[in-house]
Amino acid sequence: MSRAFNFSAGPATIPEEVLRQAAAEMLDWNGTGMSVMEMSHRSADYAPVIEGAAADLRELLGVPANYKILFLQGGALAENAIVPMNMMRGRASADYVDTGIWSTKSITEARRYGGVEIIASAKDSGYDRIPPLETWTPSRDAAYLHLCTNETIGGIEYQWTPDVRALYAGDVPLVADVSSHFLSRPLDVSRYGLVYGGAQKNVSMAGLTFVIVRDDLIGEAHPLCPSAFDYKVVADNDSMFNTPPTYAIYLAGLVFQWLKRRPAAIGRPELTPLEAIETLNVAKAKALYDALDASDFYSTRVVKQDRSRMNVTFFLPDEASTKRFVAESAAAGLKGLKGHRAVGGIRASIYNAMPIEGVHALIAFMRDFERANG
Numbered sequence: 001m002s003r004a005f006n007f008s009a010g011p012a013t014i015p016e017e018v019l020r021q022a023a024a025e026m027l028d029w030n031g032t033g034m035s036v037m038e039m040s041h042r043s044a045d046y047a048p049v050i051e052g053a054a055a056d057l058r059e060l061l062g063v064p065a066n067y068k069i070l071f072l073q074g075g076a077l078a079e080n081a082i083v084p085m086n087m088m089r090g091r092a093s094a095d096y097v098d099t100g101i102w103s104t105k106s107i108t109e110a111r112r113y114g115g116v117e118i119i120a121s122a123k124d125s126g127y128d129r130i131p132p133l134e135t136w137t138p139s140r141d142a143a144y145l146h147l148c149t150n151e152t153i154g155g156i157e158y159q160w161t162p163d164v165r166a167l168y169a170g171d172v173p174l175v176a177d178v179s180s181h182f183l184s185r186p187l188d189v190s191r192y193g194l195v196y197g198g199a200q201k202n203v204s205m206a207g208l209t210f211v212i213v214r215d216d217l218i219g220e221a222h223p224l225c226p227s228a229f230d231y232k233v234v235a236d237n238d239s240m241f242n243t244p245p246t247y248a249i250y251l252a253g254l255v256f257q258w259l260k261r262r263p264a265a266i267g268r269p270e271l272t273p274l275e276a277i278e279t280l281n282v283a284k285a286k287a288l289y290d291a292l293d294a295s296d297f298y299s300t301r302v303v304k305q306d307r308s309r310m311n312v313t314f315f316l317p318d319e320a321s322t323k324r325f326v327a328e329s330a331a332a333g334l335k336g337l338k339g340h341r342a343v344g345g346i347r348a349s350i351y352n353a354m355p356i357e358g359v360h361a362l363i364a365f366m367r368d369f370e371r372a373n374g
């Protein structure tokens with residue numbers, strides 16, 4: 001067996017240790033004589049799986065006691081509708097910052113449920129940066145402010161969190177789609193009203209959506225919001241109003257345990273798990289961006305201070321060499337490097353589970369390719 005280095009943006013690479021454990025436990029989990037995916041979600045056997053995953057996530061992020069952790073389905077795109085249905089709370093509109101394709105999708109969907117004010121946009125510069133805070137024009141009476149804090153397609157990431165109390169004279173909850181950099185670095189949940197994302201990048205397999213929401217913000221969902229997506233209903237039922245994605249939650253739990261082992265694994269027991277993984281992510285991103293910056297053959301478009309640590313986007317001189325790069329890298333065991341069809345080029349997604357060896361292999365491949373084609 002040989003495992004490829006998988007640079008896919010999502011569903012994405014999962015730690016090999018986690019896959020091995022899941023494989024070993026597939027037929028008989030914990031002496032139950034069945035796989036986790038065959039168990040009733042209401043059984044005594046399953047209870048510790050979902051409760052353990054929620055507790056470990058709370059511990060990893062230091063989620064304050066007044067926040068609910070919800071496990072849902074539908075992915076981040078469903079949340080684009082579910083968030084306004086829950087968070088408009090009778091107000092007329094919400095503020096959105098437009099940083100690329102994913103925030104544009106959030107905006108388009110939210111417009112079906114209420115007013116949307118785009119208070120800042122990076123569209124005019126081709127989504128190559130986070131619009132500087134001084135250019136934001138917050139509106140009065142916004143129900144919430146929505147950001148996509150890592151744009152998976154463009155490869156731009158907030159390296160800072162806006163201070164909503166300074167931006168608005170009042171408590172306007174900050175809502176963020178954190179799908180593609182969740183758990184890649186520490187996150188101060190208390191600065192947000194709500195964070196959400198699809199699990200299929202840094203958390204688990206596809207099928208699980210996570211929401212972390214401040215409890216005073218729930219309970220005012222739109223009357224037409226499906227009960228299964230009403231955060232209050234889901235919270236009151238401990239994410240078991242209906243059948244949750246049981247196996248994806250189990251796998252997330254294994255990933256959380258893997259994260260908790262990172263400080264010891266890298267010989268830095270003094271770090272928290274998210275500090276440890278951040279250290280690794282910084283090193284991986286730096287190695288790759290340094291290689292790109294040192295080359296005249298490859299180019300990047302994102303301004304340096306807003307570069308994503310998770311999704312590294314870059315370009316070759318022309319379409320023909322891009323196609324060759326994608327084909328030859330795949331043949332060399334470096335999979336999933338083709339850029340999103342909307343922007344072209346190359347995208348290397350280097351999530352938590354991508355080992356540094358994968359990044360080094362990519363850099364070596366890039367050098368060889370440049371030598372042969374440059």
Ligand code: PMP
Nearest residue numbers: 075076077078102152179180198
């Ligand atoms: N937001 C972001 C930032 C994403 O990266 C993605 C998926 N790549 C989505 C939303 C959509 O997620 P899903 O396919 O789970 O609905």
